[in-house]
Amino acid sequence: MTDTTTVIRNAAWVVAWEETTSQHVYRRDADVAFSASGILHVGERYEGRADHEIPGASLLVIPGLVNVHCHSGDEPIAKGLFEDTGTAALWGNALYEYSALVDSDADAKVACQTIMLGDLMRSGVTTLLDIASPHDKWLDLAAESGLRAYLAPGFREAEWRVVDSHRLDFEWNKAKGRERYAEALAFVDRARAHPSGRIDGVVAPSQIETCSETLIQEAVGEARQRGMRITIHAAQTMAEHEELLRRSGETAPALLERLGVLGPDLILGHSIFLDHHSWTRQRTMDDLGRLAVSGTSVAHCPVTFARSGMILESLGAYRRAGVNVGIGTDSYPFNMLEEMREAVICSRISGRSVFDLDTAGIFSAATIGGAKALGRTDIGRLAPCAKADLVLVDLAHPAMQPVHDPLRNLLHCAAERAIRDVFVDGRAVVKDRQVVHLDYTGAGRELQDAQKRAIRQAEKNDTRGRSLESLAPRSLRFAARV
Ligand SMILES: [Zn+2]
Incomplete structure (x- = not known):
């Protein structure tokens, strides 16, 4: 299989890695090119082959x-x-x-x-x-x-x-x-x-x-x-x-x-x-x-x-x-x-x-x-030769508006609500906010029964034989029946 190249065109904001100062820096209106083998380019227009293009006008691109x-x-x-x-x-x-x-x-x-x-x-x-x-x-x-x-x-x-x-x-x-x-x-x-x-x-x-x-x-x-x-x-x-x-x-x-x-x-x-x-x-x-x-x-x-x-x-x-x-x-x-x-x-x-x-x-x-x-210099940064682990943040999400300093908006307000796509080794693991390779919804359903079983076991494990209700009463009591 050939190593296909994806280019995020003209991303509004990019958190890029500046090698000379070993710091993250903002870049405006930049191209980010990547393939399974890693980040190929972060900066002005990428002139190489582009198998897939993602419009970047309303995106913030950050390292994973x-x-x-x-x-x-x-x-x-x-x-x-x-x-x-x-x-x-x-x-x-x-x-x-x-x-x-x-x-x-x-x-x-x-x-x-x-x-x-x-x-x-x-x-x-x-x-x-x-x-x-x-x-x-x-x-x-x-x-x-x-x-x-x-x-x-x-x-x-x-x-x-x-x-x-x-x-x-x-x-x-x-x-x-x-x-x-x-x-x-x-x-x-x-x-x-x-x-x-x-x-x-x-x-x-x-x-x-x-x-x-x-x-x-x-x-x-x-x-x-x-x-x-x-x-x-x-x-x-x-x-x-x-x-x-x-x-x-x-x-x-x-x-x-x-x-x-x-x-x-x-x-x-x-x-x-x-x-x-x-x-x-x-x-x-x-x-x-x-x-x-x-x-x-x-x-x-x-x-x-x-x-x-x-x-x-x-x-x-x-x-x-x-x-x-x-x-x-x-x-x-x-x-x-x-x-x-x-x-x-x-x-x-x-x-x-x-x-x-x-x-x-x-x-x-x-x-x-x-x-x-973890002893790695190829993750946690967006720079050529780093792994293609990156996150696309939707600047159009209401929680990201208005955009003056998008990292602040992301951390202090929007959090995961604004995360649109996530790539690891150039492959999407989250696409349009959906988990791609796992049955996330099915697992959520299974937790309900799993928790009931775990509670029964916890009550057996407790050396003082307490019920869960006495170990940890619910946050609100149930209403009296009328
Ligand atoms: Zn721990």
């Missing part, structure tokens, strides 16, 4: 967004359950006592993954890092979606147990953890060998506190031997932070530094509760420096945490300290543009200043920051 942290496994069916609840004795976090109860069964996993992939691409994501428990269709579905996917099969040696709604315990089963670890290594090798060239693996000890130091060191060694990325949840909750202090008196970055695993190939999930955070008991300020000097990346996912009243202090401060930060969505709503908006708002609230982070800064984090975290 890079999501460095999301979970396809069961998050879509947790929607509507625990948004208003949390464990009071664990800083109000819902993760350990509530979210952990909900798990999708084998039948639901495909629907959950389909929804996540569809939601992400509809919000402009072209590359994602998905941390999940592997299921039979995981790799094939990621490949079928047409997205660029880094699949990270999580493994751990301990399970969380919340005792009487107040104490977080750990139930260790190292043999089982080792089995999962071996399976994960076999999986990431398969992922990397996928013929699409768009799939890779990531080695993912699930959480810093559920894996032994030995396992973390071994896993990082295996990843480095393979030239793969490593990701681990670290400094994500106060309960974890306190547990690490109890065990060794260290913060997560200090512990990882001692283990010799910090580095540019490591992506830390969340990294909120560092030694400068106002909730922690340290009065030192060494952790950001540890991450910056080692080149370790942070995957920042503000929405899930802000929903629980928790906030990173602050994204602007991390960036000014020289820490590379990429953006992820973690759980639903899997809306990268909303996530970016909330990242700006949270940054300004926790940094107590409108100047803490600007629109260019968040856009850079969600593109170049993510690309750097």
